[in-house]
Amino acid sequence: MSNLKLPIYFDYSATTPVDERVAEAMIKCMTFDGNFGNPASRSHAFGWNSEEAVEEARGHVAALINADPREIVWTSGATESNNLAIKGVAHFYKKNGKHIITSKTEHKAVLDTCRQLEREGYDVTYLDPEPNGLIDLKKLADAMRDDTILVSIMHVNNEIGVIQDIAAIGEMCRERKIIFHVDAAQSAGKVDIDLEKMKVDLMSFSAHKIYGPKGIGALYVRRKPRIRLEAQMHGGGHERGMRSGTLATHQIVGMGEAFRIAKQEMHAENDRIMKLRNRLWNGFKDMEEVYLNGDFEHRVAGNLNVSFNFVEGESLIMALKDIAVSSGSACTSSSLEPSYVLRALGRSDELAHSSLRFTIGRYTKEEEIDYTINLVKQAVSKLRDLSPLWDMFKEGVDLNSVEWAAH
Amino acid sequence: MSVYLDNNSTTALDPQVLDAMLPYFKDIHGNPSSVHRYGRLTRNALEQARDQVARLAGARNEQVIFTSGGTEANNLAILGALSHKAPAHLAVSSIEHASIIEPAKSLFKKGWKLDLVNVDSGCYILADNLKSVISEDTRLVSVMMANNETGVVQDIQSLKQGIQSDQILFHSDASQVAGKLPLNFNEINIDMMTLSSHKIYGPQGAGALIANRSIELEPVLYGGGQERGIRNGTENIAAIVGFGAAAELAIKQLEETQKHLRSLRDQLERELAAMQNITLFAAESDRLPNTLQFAVNDFDGEALLMLLDKKGIAVSSGSACQSSAGAPSHVLLAMGVKPELAKHAIRVSFGRNNIAKDVQILIEALKDITLIQHKSMCVG
Numbered sequence: 001m002s003n004l005k006l007p008i009y010f011d012y013s014a015t016t017p018v019d020e021r022v023a024e025a026m027i028k029c030m031t032f033d034g035n036f037g038n039p040a041s042r043s044h045a046f047g048w049n050s051e052e053a054v055e056e057a058r059g060h061v062a063a064l065i066n067a068d069p070r071e072i073v074w075t076s077g078a079t080e081s082n083n084l085a086i087k088g089v090a091h092f093y094k095k096n097g098k099h100i101i102t103s104k105t106e107h108k109a110v111l112d113t114c115r116q117l118e119r120e121g122y123d124v125t126y127l128d129p130e131p132n133g134l135i136d137l138k139k140l141a142d143a144m145r146d147d148t149i150l151v152s153i154m155h156v157n158n159e160i161g162v163i164q165d166i167a168a169i170g171e172m173c174r175e176r177k178i179i180f181h182v183d184a185a186q187s188a189g190k191v192d193i194d195l196e197k198m199k200v201d202l203m204s205f206s207a208h209k210i211y212g213p214k215g216i217g218a219l220y221v222r223r224k225p226r227i228r229l230e231a232q233m234h235g236g237g238h239e240r241g242m243r244s245g246t247l248a249t250h251q252i253v254g255m256g257e258a259f260r261i262a263k264q265e266m267h268a269e270n271d272r273i274m275k276l277r278n279r280l281w282n283g284f285k286d287m288e289e290v291y292l293n294g295d296f297e298h299r300v301a302g303n304l305n306v307s308f309n310f311v312e313g314e315s316l317i318m319a320l321k322d323i324a325v326s327s328g329s330a331c332t333s334s335s336l337e338p339s340y341v342l343r344a345l346g347r348s349d350e351l352a353h354s355s356l357r358f359t360i361g362r363y364t365k366e367e368e369i370d371y372t373i374n375l376v377k378q379a380v381s382k383l384r385d386l387s388p389l390w391d392m393f394k395e396g397v398d399l400n401s402v403e404w405a406a407h
Numbered sequence: 408m409s410v411y412l413d414n415n416s417t418t419a420l421d422p423q424v425l426d427a428m429l430p431y432f433k434d435i436h437g438n439p440s441s442v443h444r445y446g447r448l449t450r451n452a453l454e455q456a457r458d459q460v461a462r463l464a465g466a467r468n469e470q471v472i473f474t475s476g477g478t479e480a481n482n483l484a485i486l487g488a489l490s491h492k493a494p495a496h497l498a499v500s501s502i503e504h505a506s507i508i509e510p511a512k513s514l515f516k517k518g519w520k521l522d523l524v525n526v527d528s529g530c531y532i533l534a535d536n537l538k539s540v541i542s543e544d545t546r547l548v549s550v551m552m553a554n555n556e557t558g559v560v561q562d563i564q565s566l567k568q569g570i571q572s573d574q575i576l577f578h579s580d581a582s583q584v585a586g587k588l589p590l591n592f593n594e595i596n597i598d599m600m601t602l603s604s605h606k607i608y609g610p611q612g613a614g615a616l617i618a619n620r621s622i623e624l625e626p627v628l629y630g631g632g633q634e635r636g637i638r639n640g641t642e643n644i645a646a647i648v649g650f651g652a653a654a655e656l657a658i659k660q661l662e663e664t665q666k667h668l669r670s671l672r673d674q675l676e677r678e679l680a681a682m683q684n685i686t687l688f689a690a691e692s693d694r695l696p697n698t699l700q701f702a703v704n705d706f707d708g709e710a711l712l713m714l715l716d717k718k719g720i721a722v723s724s725g726s727a728c729q730s731s732a733g734a735p736s737h738v739l740l741a742m743g744v745k746p747e748l749a750k751h752a753i754r755v756s757f758g759r760n761n762i763a764k765d766v767q768i769l770i771e772a773l774k775d776i777t778l779i780q781h782k783s784m785c786v787g
Contacts, residue, residue, distance in 0.1 A: 015641065031419055040416075044720075047413075245475065248610070
């Protein structure tokens with residue numbers, strides 16, 4: 001085990017390292033001997049060369065999702081893409097209605113944006129997912145109204161990795177002329193996306209979840225039927241006025257390269273990652289009081305979210321210093337609240353608190369999985385040994401029937 | 408051979424900055440919001456960069472809010488400070504970058520009163536002009552510290568003092584000033600200031616709004632609660648680290664850089680002054696040490712830019728963001744320059760990488776091109 005680099009990284013859904021090939025492409029667009037120009041400069045070759053690099057990258061992003069490059073708008077990341085899509089549509093189409101449908105398990109960038117729109121007078125329905133994390137399409141249909149202008153449902157959940165049936169939801173929205181936005185930050189490069197076939201109108205992407213750099217993302221904006229947006233960032237009129245601000249050439253080139261690699265390698269990579277993920281789950285699943293969070297079948301290859309009952313998640317993370325995992329989304333991990341995603345699935349506070357998210361990626365090795373299985377097993381059994389609740393459970397006490405004294 | 412004289416548009420990354428950034432692509436790749444070791448390492452890097460940028464700004468680290476660049480910082484200053492308030496009045500100078508003018512116009516569409524304060528022929532905002540539009544209704548004033556086209560530096564401290572109201576937020580876009588002149592946010596006593604990384608040999612994709620903590624800023628982007636909830640979205644660590652390293656270098660090299668830039672600019676100015684048919688813009692004004700805007704009279708600016716590019720010389724007519732619009736510079740028009748002449752404007756902006764020989768190459772090229780052109784024009 002001595003050749004393992006510790007801590008082992010199991011947090012690929014929070015962020016990924018930049019692929020070497022991506023870093024190389026980026027470095028070529030930064031210093032004086034490279035393509036450092038401002039792509040908006042129209043008066044010299046430095047600007048034109050950068051613009052060319054930006055457009056090539058746009059082509060790579062479009063190719064992965066089978067879209068037209070003209071449908072890709074660069075942003076500073078998926079958070080901005082989600083903000084632009086949701087606020088941009090809500091503001092532009094407010095005359096058609098002020099009702100928006102989303103789900104309780106969306107990323108904060110979607111939920112907080114929707115809450116802001118509520119403050120502005122919009123009406124938002126937050127759908128409860130089923131216990132397996134998936135949206136019941138009938139409940140979605142029931143929530144749709146004449147004044148519904150937008151449905152925003154994520155493709156793959158960042159915490160539990162479940163894959164929603166985007167194609168079916170797209171059909172439902174198109175039938176009713178409702179605009180459909182999908183946060184695909186966690187699915188691009190992991191799940192097939194074909195926007196010629198899928199009736200998605202807006203789709204958010206991030207580079208740093210698929211081995212590209214942080215600080216760059218994209219929003220797909222459908223041209224046919226045409227979707228209009230009110231800009232959220234105003235200025236020099238870049239990106240056809242939808243998103244102003246100097247285009248960061250090296251970051252865009254990095255995102256393009258990451259998407260190019262993903263298109264070439266994702267199927268083989270998924271097979272490999274799925275094997276590792278299943279190996280990890282097989283190592284845990286026979287332990288006592290272990291629960292898988294989220295549907296196993298409709299799930300992205302690299303995600304395993306497990307609750308170890310009678311163990312407190314934060315203590316478990318502290319006991320697992322040799323591995324880098326999270327107990328939820330990175331964006332909310334600094335708070336000690338239990339995951340709102342797991343709570344939305346109907347998990348008890350206790351189970352939500354005892355969850356760990358393992359996300360596996362391009363550089364995960366089999367020996368790291370095996371090492372981790374042992375480590376987790378040991379830590380869980382040690383923590384349970386210290387837990388009075390575990391003792392009571394082992395003695396057959398029904399903990400739900402215990403009346404706890406108030407202090 | 409190529410000569411890059413468009414450093415106000417963007418600068419090439421300093422190799423030392425690249426070295427500082429590289430570990431954050433590969434080895435230290437965490438998300439600063441993660442509690443594990445990888446997350447902590449990036450969080451530490453984020454805070455170190457915050458210190459570095461604060462020092463460049465003459466501010467405290469808790470006053471630094473990282474953004475995706477100058478445009479976002481300007482949007483945050485205008486929309487973040489005002490969009491949650493009842494419509495009232497704001498005043499911005501007429502020579503601002505589009506990333507100030509456009510958000511101001513978007514507020515105008517939502518019922519705000521907007522004054523675009525004009526400049527005199529030297530590109531200065533006059534304190535009296537500014538005062539004359541201020542009323543009890545005024546919530547915010549934004550005047551850029553130095554103009555990106557003419558390079559003219561405003562006396563922000565006097566303008567701020569002239570307003571004499573603590574109720575009015577004062578913002579200044581200092582994107583072009585950083586690294587060229589000293590900055591002292593807390594001393595000039597303004598409320599908000601914008602900085603951009605890629606104008607100081609740092610990477611594109613990072614910027615900052617320096618803001619007093621007492622200002623209530625509504626986010627432009629909602630989400631995961633980063634930057635105290637004011638600027639949400641996973642921090643662009645590598646770029647922010649690069650911004651920090653660039654800020655550090657800018658502080659260290661300020662005196663030397665200033666001297667170097669000024670000597671190149673003055674050399675060019677002397678050469679141009681000795682030529683015929685040249686108009687220098689705002690040459691009597693206090694300007695950034697690296698910037699010079701001029702026109703070759705009667706010589707189409709667009710054509711000149713293209714002919715210079717063919718000779719490997721990169722200059723621009725003004726702001727890169729508007730260089731596709733083809734319209735004469737709004738800054739020169741505001742100074743009272745005639746549209747026909749404004750259309751011929753050429754902006755030269757020197758950078759650390761330029762050398763004295765670059766000035767000679769430009770002068771030779773100008774002489775070469777304009778001579779030939781003048782001859783052929785005589786025939787027509």
